[in-house]
Amino acid sequence: MNIPKTSYPRIVIIGGGFAGVALAKKLSKQEVQVVLLDRNNYHTFQPLLYQVSTGGLEPDSIAYPIRKILKDFPNFYFRLANVEEIDTNKNKVRTDIGHLKFDYLIVASGSKTNFFGNSEIEKHSMAMKTIPQSLNLRSLILENFEDALLTSDLNERNALMNFVIVGGGPTGVELAGALAEIKKGILPKDYPDLDTRMAQINLIQSGDVLLKGMSAKASEKAEVFLEKLGVIVWKNLRVTNYDGFTVTTNSDLTFKTQTLVWAAGVKGAIIRGLDGIEFTSKSKRVLVNEFNQVKGFDHIFAIGDIAEMVTLNYPNGFPMTAQPAIQQGDQLGDNLLRFIENKPMKPFVYKNKGTMATIGRNKAVVDLKKFKFQGIFAWYVWMFVHLFFLIGFRNRMVVFVNWVYNYVRFDREARLIIRPYKKRLKKN
Template identity: 70%
Template sequence: MNIPRSSFPRVVIVGGGFAGVAMAKELSGKEVQVVLIDKNNYHTFQPLLYQVSTGGLEPDSIAYPIRKILQDYPNFYFRMAELQQVLTESNELVTNLGMLAYDHLVIAVGSETNFFGNDEIEQNGMAMKSIPQSLNLRSMILENFEQALLTDDLHERDALMNFVIVGGGPTGVELAGALAEIKKGILPKDYPDLDTRRAQINLIQSGDRILKEMSEKASKKAEDFLEGLGVQIWKETRVTGYDGKKVTTKTDLKFDAATLIWAAGVKGVSVKGLDFENIVRPGNRLKVNEFNQVEGYTNVYAIGDIACMENDDTPRGHPMMAQPAIQQGRHLGENIVRALDKKPFKPFEYKDKGSMATIGRNKAVVDLKNYRFQGVFAWFVWMFVHLFFLIGFRNRIVVFVNWVYNYVRFDREARLIIRPYQRDYSQFKDSDTA
């Protein structure tokens, strides 16, 4: 891959997400050569993807060029490359750009949408784990409304304005809230010739409450908020299929809907070449020890969503979210530096800083260790925390400006179909939708 070897050991980090970037920063100026590879040339701030999908933010403001992050660090290399296979015997990676040797390998490839093997849903539903996916969803939501204008068939029109969101975690909740606000504040103005009151937002949750990782208080309040915004919540409901127009569930419940957004789970991105039989945990994660070393290897590490560190506090690994990823990235960076100084590794300890979700304007829920609160103050805390963790000064300002504008004007101006989502609407023409 045309990267000169230095006299320092080479650390190859695969993935420029929260974990990979945090680790790279930690290694800045240290006696290692760091090579970061990612299939994109940018870091994505995933927690705000739903705002891109719903026209509240531009994609450019939640993405950040990885080269810019590494710009001021000496001895750093970035390559826009995709990992194809790990050759642990020879300490090399196979990538689409050729071979890459490593001394230490850090797998930080993150997670992808988990359809739990349901190909039909995977093919017809929308996922929201990357910027292109979010833009596709944005285009499709807007195209659905343009299409709804064109039909006189009430059933067809209703299906085009019916949104089914599967998964009551933060992503599903935040998306449902944003869509409800669009329905209330924007659609009636944008589509005066359409009865947009008939638009429906359905949030489907398999368990008995939404935001099940948070406190019961937070779940309850989030449900109240969503219902106040007109979102239909269906609990203890399991979606079994979606052919592009009809959503089926385990019970008799069915929905005619042009849009199904699948936010019901994630799984680790597969990495070829590791001794998988022994190290794969549920959700396709890699079993690591307390130093984030992948089981059976001493110079192969996994951090972030892909890592499953099972201990007493976290028998099923840490939550697949930004905070554990950032903390593991930093910690492993420190451990590598420690090893350079011939000091032993320290075990990773997760500091749970709490969790939060926003439902809409002035509506959020926050669970901290000792405080739990909901409403306006929670909403401000949510915004502050997200601005703080966003990478880049320009991004922060642009996001802040958008939020102030959206708040004051009850608006979301980025409702642009820049690259249409190529969809065949003819399927909705036949009467079966009725």
């Protein structure tokens, strides 16, 4: 790869998510060379992907050009590349655009959807971890409504208007809420000749609470909010298969649907070279020590979703969310500079700043360390926090304009099928 050799140590970061970007920012203007590799030229603000899927926001509002984040840093290099293998013996990475030697490697490759080995579900269901996936889901939802108009077979129409979301975490809960609002606000206006009552939103959770990991009050309230919006919540139900038509479960319940959204789990986006059992946990995360060093190495690190740091309070690693990723990226920046200067590194301590989820207009749940609250005030806090953490002034402004508009008008105007999903499926 075409990166100049300098006397500075070369730090290669794989992944421009929350962790990778936080680290790169910290290393800016230091006496190191930083090479950031990502398969996209943009950073994705994943917590708002569900709003792209439901036509509330466009991709550019929640994506940000990586080159722009780091444009003032003279020793920074970005390359649009897919990392295929890490060679820990020769200290280099192999990518689709060539090899690259590193002095320090930081794996921040994030996570991907976990189908738990079920290839049929993987084939027929929709995931929502990337912008193209979210746009596909948006197209599919709208195409389903258009197709529902064309059939006189009520079973088929039902299946087209029936949405099944698997996974009661924040993604599943927020998507279910947004779909319920589309059913209520958009469907009757856009499709007066469709019976809105046929549109069903089912949220399936294998355990006995939604938003596991949040407070009991938050879980409970989230469920109440969802049911108020008309979402049908199924608890203690496990999806066993989906063939594109019928969802089967571990009970005798089945669902006929054309749309199964799989938000039931994630696993580390592991890269060959670190995929041996000596490096990874059951959830394909890379095991690291308290300095984020990968087991067995001192110059290879992992941060964010891909890293599993086992601590007393978090025996299975930290939650795979933005907060630990940002904090680890941030701290590793300091630690790396110390390490290069042969100073001792500081162990990472996760500060849980709280968790939150939105269910719909005026409806959110927020757990802070000291305060836990639900409802309209929580919703304002949720919006403020998300606006604050978005990168870029323009993104904040555009998201704000959209949110105000959507709120005042009960509307979502990006209900556009720019790239049809079903037609493409048929072609392939």
